[in-house]
Amino acid sequence: MIIKSYLTGSYAKSAQWLSVVLTVVGLQACSKVVADETPTASHYLQASSEQLTQQDSYQVENKFVGKVIAQQDANLGFEFAGIIKTLHVIEGQQVTKGQLLAELNTQLLLIERNQLEAQLQQGQAEFDLIQANLTRLSSLSERGFTSEQKIDELSSKKRVIAANIRSTLSALEASQYRIDKSKLLAPFAGIVSSRQIAQGEVIAAGTTAFRLLQTGSSEVVVGIPASFIKQLRGKDHQLEIAGINYNAALLSMGNEVNSVTRTISLRFSIADNSPVYNGQLAYLSLSQEYPQPGYWVPLSAITDGVRGMWNIYTLEQDIALRDLDAQQSSALFQLKSTTVTVLHATETAAYVQGDLKNNQAYVNAGIHRFVPGQVVTLSHQQAFANKPLDTATLENKI
Numbered sequence: 001m002i003i004k005s006y007l008t009g010s011y012a013k014s015a016q017w018l019s020v021v022l023t024v025v026g027l028q029a030c031s032k033v034v035a036d037e038t039p040t041a042s043h044y045l046q047a048s049s050e051q052l053t054q055q056d057s058y059q060v061e062n063k064f065v066g067k068v069i070a071q072q073d074a075n076l077g078f079e080f081a082g083i084i085k086t087l088h089v090i091e092g093q094q095v096t097k098g099q100l101l102a103e104l105n106t107q108l109l110l111i112e113r114n115q116l117e118a119q120l121q122q123g124q125a126e127f128d129l130i131q132a133n134l135t136r137l138s139s140l141s142e143r144g145f146t147s148e149q150k151i152d153e154l155s156s157k158k159r160v161i162a163a164n165i166r167s168t169l170s171a172l173e174a175s176q177y178r179i180d181k182s183k184l185l186a187p188f189a190g191i192v193s194s195r196q197i198a199q200g201e202v203i204a205a206g207t208t209a210f211r212l213l214q215t216g217s218s219e220v221v222v223g224i225p226a227s228f229i230k231q232l233r234g235k236d237h238q239l240e241i242a243g244i245n246y247n248a249a250l251l252s253m254g255n256e257v258n259s260v261t262r263t264i265s266l267r268f269s270i271a272d273n274s275p276v277y278n279g280q281l282a283y284l285s286l287s288q289e290y291p292q293p294g295y296w297v298p299l300s301a302i303t304d305g306v307r308g309m310w311n312i313y314t315l316e317q318d319i320a321l322r323d324l325d326a327q328q329s330s331a332l333f334q335l336k337s338t339t340v341t342v343l344h345a346t347e348t349a350a351y352v353q354g355d356l357k358n359n360q361a362y363v364n365a366g367i368h369r370f371v372p373g374q375v376v377t378l379s380h381q382q383a384f385a386n387k388p389l390d391t392a393t394l395e396n397k398i
Contacts, residue, residue, distance in 0.1 A: 047376040054358040057291040058351040066222030068280040072214035095186045104182035113175040123165040130158045190214040217272040220282045223263030240283040294353045300365045315361040337372035
């Protein structure tokens with residue numbers, strides 16, 4: 001019995017030692033596996049980065065809209081009422097100064113003129129008869145065969161007939177004026193923009209018949225705020241029309257602020273025969289500088305934060321990452337979310353202020369792939385090649 005107990009105790013101690021040995025061997029194997037699974041640079045996302053460059057101010061490009069106008073734009077019509085007899089031009093036709101555009105029916109005016117001419121002939125005949133009678137009576141009066149009263153009556157009648165003749169002549173001139181005005185002539189060379197009458201139509205006096213736009217050099221009218229007036233003096237200007245820039249000369253400047261638009265009207269001339277059309281929109285670009293320090297960053301570097309704020313991710317290297325870097329083939333950086341204030345934004349970039357430093361590195365694209373505090377590598381490894389490890393800025397633009 002004693003021998004059996006001794007053997008049982010020996011087996012128990014051997015089992016314990018074997019268990020300890022197996023445990024030690026297992027721990028060593030686990031340590032080796034953990035060591036083999038130490039993170040490498042390939043386990044981290046790559047970030048594209050740039051350096052912040054501080055600016056003392058930023059400029060805002062302002063575009064003011066205007067429109068192209070012809071030097072002369074006239075609505076033409078007849079001075080007197082009548083019936084349209086003939087139309088000589090159509091819409092879009094080029095006309096010269098003095099060219100006949102349309103005519104009214106003048107039949108009634110011609111009849112009236114013939115009547116006045118007959119009255120003039122009648123008055124002239126009466127005047128000639130009285131003049132002859134006065135000549136004869138004057139001869140008889142010298143010999144005492146007639147009275148002075150008869151001569152006075154004929155002289156008075158002569159003056160009345162002379163006045164009637166002058167009145168008839170004036171009526172003839174008026175009739176001829178109406179006949180002349182029954183023809184509508186172009187007051188200047190241009191293009192018929194629109195025709196608003198038809199042959200045979202009865203129109204009233206002053207009714208618009210044609211709209212005529214002068215050809216040649218065009219003008220542009222633009223309204224700008226009074227604060228920009230000082231930028232216009234002594235400078236050449238360019239106007240953008242249909243995506244093309246045209247050199248423009250300032251012709252005149254208004255001296256009154258429009259009560260609706262609160263702008264001052266400017267008038268520019270552009271080169272002759274420029275391929276522009278009346279009524280086209282024209283844009284005048286003027287820049288305005290704001291003296292506020294900040295940084296330009298691409299819109300792809302900005303993400304929304306809490307309570308309507310905006311953030312960018314800056315790159316930092318801390319002490320905890322230095323020791324890890326010694327075992328990596330590429331440097332590791334930690335992302336920090338920095339709140340910024342957007343002062344101005346364009347289609348591609350934003351001018352921001354915040355707790356930022358000149359030459360500080362930040363993520364400039366793909367910011368949606370990262371979160372604050374995440375460890376990343378850089379797309380280009382020369383970012384910190386020439387800097388001490390305790391510096392969190394970039395020497396070269398990445």
